[in-house]
Amino acid sequence: MEGSLDITLLMVITVVAGIAAQVIADYLKVPSIVFLLSFGILLGPSGLGVIHPSLLGSGLEVMVSLSVALILFEGGLNLQLREVEEVSSSLRNLVTIGSLITLLGGGMAAHWLSEFPWQIAFLYASLVVVTGPTVIAPLLKQVGADRKVSTLLEGEGVIIDPVGAILAVVVLNIVLRGNADPYTIISGLTLRLGIGGAIGVGGGWLLGLLLKKAEFLSEDLKNLSVLAGLWGLFGAAQTLLNESGLMTAVAAGIMLRVASVPEERLLRRFKNQLSILAISVLFILLSADLSIASIFALGPGGFLTVLVLMFVVRPINIIVSTWNSDLNWRQKAFLSWVAPRGIVAASVASLFSISLTQQGINGGDAIKALVFLTIILTVFVQGLTARWVAGWLKVRSDEASGAMIVGCNAFGRQLAHLLKNRGEDVVMIDANPDYCQQARSENLRVYQTSALDMEALNSAGVSSVGTFLTVTSNLEVNSVLAERVNEEFHPPRVLAAFPTKADPKPGTDTPISPEIKRAFSPKLSIKKWNQYLAKSEVKVNETVLDTDEGKCQKQRNHLRALAKAGTLTPMLVERQDQIRIAKADEDWQPGDRVIYLLHIPKPVAAEPTPEKV
Template sequence: MKQTGTLTVIISMAVGIFGQTLASHLKIPAIILLLFLGVSIGPDGLGLIDPSRLGNLLATIVGFAVAVILFEGGLQLEVRRLRRQATVIQRLIGSGAIITAVLASLTCYYIMGWEWQICLLFGTLVIVTGPTVVTPLLRRIKANRRLHTILEAEGVLIDPVGAIIAVAALDFVIGSQATDAFWDTMLFLISTLAFGFLAGVAGGFLIGYSLKLNKLIPRDLENMYTLALVILLFEVCNQVLHESGIMAVTVAGIIVGNMKLPATHRLLHFKEQLTIMLIGFLFVLLAADIRMVDVIALGWPGIGVVLSLIFIVRPINVLWSARGSRLSWNERLFMCWLAPRGIVAAAVASLFAFDLSRAEIGGGTEMRALVFLVIASTVVMQGLSAGPIASLLKVRRKSNWGYVIIGANQVSRVLAKILSFNKEDVVLVDSNSASFYEASEEGFRVIYGNALEESVLMRAGIDVRRSVIASTPNNDLNIMALKRTKDFDHNIRVCIATQRNSHVDEKVVKSMEARTLFGCRTDFNLWLHRISQGTAVVWKLRTEQGAKFKLSSDNIADGPNNDRSVLFLAAKPKGYWEPAFDGMEIGENQELFALVYTDLTEENVLDWLAEYKISRLEATKIDDLKLVSPESDH
């Protein structure tokens, strides 16, 4: 079979998807398999593909792919979370990056014995950690929220910074004979970072506001529209100022991702799928472009450099960056261990080898081989060991912690505020734009999307939650969402709101072992109307000595004579607030919350509660009910 550039692209893409699929089944980092497959089908293996056939087109393909990958990475960064760890993150991508570059360069110089120019380039190339490796790894091992925020942000933000620093270093090396080479390099570095940042802010707001304007961009064109603008932003910035595009698309992604747009979920879903394909394609392609004879020729000195980066350079960087922070020593140790390199290091190293060859400067091939060895070693060692080490250091996220509520309507938000008194995460999921915006304005963490999609439920963190609550006026949606939840984790506890006087398949509800929310079927839309009209208040209640009953429609649940004047929301039978459900046992000296209809005589409700030995502690207007921020889940 004759090798062509077209065939190389198609086979790389197909093998990349195959590798991602197989890695998912084997539950190992995909890049381990992708690197192996790339080498196996390249010129040093079966010879099915030859990246050199692409010529100059390789750099263009790699550039556009990296732009999409980093835009998607930026979409996932929540500025609100970044602020809490801002000092550590700033040090990691600022002074920490310089520490890594300098120490890696010195390590390379003294161990490998190369020319200082090549060692400098190597040092700048290994600044970056790989978000395409780090983020999936953090999700798989369920690292705690603080570590996840810091390491994910480092992976995304260090890539454009590191790549621009590396390009500046390349320009310095190629033009090092010039008198003003150093100052020209510094000017290039500062101007590229500044221009890329400003262009990214402008581009991000342009994309975001155009998506926000009602019906300007048809819903079925949102993804392709955004993709086109991202690539356009990347290329225009590069034409104006060389290599500024990578910073621009990363910043644009952060801007769009934090504008709380309903389209953001659809963009994330599309970009995640596209990124998976591009990562597989790029790693196979770039691994195939490496000559294994060059890697083997590095010998023990090459392994020495890798070990120095892992056990000396990275710990120094982390200990410097984390000084004075609230990070525990276990969290710092985990950060010291986890710094796998990824696609940006591989891509830039390949481009540098080509540029150095064209400038008739030797050492580019060996440098690329050493970068490949660093990528392969860190991905394999850290990817396979991160889970056990996270368990040993006890830095995994808490299990059985917090709630996911499907529905961001007004009733759900009142319930969520009460559950937040546990100082645990309460995440709302909704695909209604109005509810999404209202909940976001009130400070809730809201996932915009379809609760029937596994990716949406995973973003809400159902794998570590105490319970999932379906709280919408739509019975069918509630049932289907909880069935989807149970398909993911059969043991997770679920509660379901069911509408009064409507058909519900009780067999399905029982098969899911679902509890009926609020203790009985309820008229959900009636309570939504009452809250919107201001005719419902929240009562905090306490049971008296000798109280003992179960919440149910046959006992106590819906108000005097089942007149729908009371809606029990939550109780505290086990020391923490949990949603009220049918069969919940309430004993003496326990606290409850309920919604109460204010247009009825207050004395009637109080007398009815007194029959069950329940007294009112306080009444609170719904607007005065405060959301409590969760404690860190570390």
């Protein structure tokens, strides 16, 4: 009874510490792994001695395996396949040639600098081949890197995790058995990837079919059925061939994404929450089990090994893997800087340390210490500086320009001209042939297609624009379309024109995602402004807000009063030489240039007075 109480208390403290770390990281806008590692070490035997993962025994290995499967599945489910196609050649090179470069470069650095035996050195290198979506995804969200860079890093993190983990297992078997011929390495890696991928693709297809056909299942049961199905597939693959389950998890997630199930958004949200919980618990437990003394025992050679991996091996990897790509030097420099290691490297290193110790082979604790040192240095150095580096290299998505406007009505065309006259690239989308013809006659670039066709939007270039905006007269279509495009393509800025209603219907007053912003004005009526423009009752005007805060506030109040009355509609805001489409909740600042439409009704002609007889 006392032992079970100790384990219960262990798990309670672990969960509380893990979620607390996530909350603090979210508040401070830094990678959560920074606090997860810090809390785990602080609470572990090397710190306060509150958490003792050894109490879990073999249960820790089970938790690690199931949690890693869930994390990799969630990564595959969130992978943006359309965007991956644009960087597929570079991604393929990173996973294949890049893995080999990291394996060779990391192995040589560990042997010559940390003085590891060759086999142990290459075992370490195989463990740090992975980067990890658990660190990359939240880091990129905070950094706001441009789409190509984000897609390449996220794709690398998702796909290279099972490849690296399986490669590490093959290298471990070589260390344990002493058989290091190339055929054993290649066949072992290929067989596990092939079997795992086949089971994942087949199982993912069946899960997608279940979600589409099993209408009798509730939303909650569908999510839990997918979780049970994932672990069932993972267990089947592991039983068939050890460590093939990692590829199964990724392939099942990708296949379920391809299936486009109706509940995909809710499923991704559910799996994301489970993944956050799993990451929080695992990092706390694994870092608590780390001996700080073993890290210091590595000496200067250990630190030099990691530095070479970060600043020599990674840049070479990126240069070779992206040699024939259309990425510019700034994007390649950022890719070279960012490669933090995550939960897969930590969990596999912990399990390998146990295996080597059980087999009586020295080096298990040293490998684990060096892997965790790699995680600590890459996360702290790269994670905490990534936003600054992205800004310095000008690869942040908020600097992306150009706009895609859905709605070729008079209001949409007027906005397009305002943007075009200020040097912005604009593309318009509409299914109405008359509207499209009018836009073409005004020398605007138009695609005549349904905006609900995601493939058509992709062909029109939605993945490369800085702003996506819907200004159709159908308010429900505006918000639904903006939500879907945000989920599919993640443009830097997504806006929808829809006013506040006195009695809104659920889902029509505000967008589901906080990333989607209401455009222009809360009281905007697209239909009315189309009529004003048709009657030539609109004047384009602009105001530069005073740099004095007091005078600026008066100007703001005046403009907002006119907007509330429906007489004025803010269209663009120019700040520090950057032009942006105005948002309804825009907080205008002193010095801003506000470009707006002003309604000036034409005087009504007086009726002639009847002549007196």
